[in-house]
Amino acid sequence: MIYVIYYAFIMMALGMIFSAIRFVKGPTAADRTIAMDTLTTIGVAALVLLGYMFHRFIYVDVALVYAVLGFIGVIVIARYLEGAL
Template sequence: MIDLFDASVVVLILTIFLCLYRVGRGPGVENRLIAVNTIGTKTIILLILIGLIYGRPIFLDIAIVYAMINFIATIAVARYLKEGCV
């Protein structure tokens, strides 16, 4: 089971690089925003996987905080783009 977790960490990091291509190339702000949001969701899973591999459940709390901040940041940036101010 731990082997599977190790393998999934590697696969997830590779997919994050795929998303980084979209962040770098764009075009436009919306494409970058959706790519960053996707990277955020993959990071949540990565944090939980690290917690499971090393047997430290504290990482779950950090993952929850990350999910929260990811949501709030996406909404805030969207509002900034729409109305020109936060």
């Protein structure tokens, strides 16, 4: 079982590295926002898996709050880019 968890963490770390490269490189602000959104979703999944690994229930709450805040942040940036704020 522990090897499955290691595999999952390695794959998530690779995904995070690729989207972090896009976050640094991205030509426009919207590209960076997409990269941030992807990083948030991968981070939520990683927090839940970390909670399972350490047997800490509180990590799931942290993941939920992080998902809500990331969603609100992306919506606010999108409205700002559109010129509606």
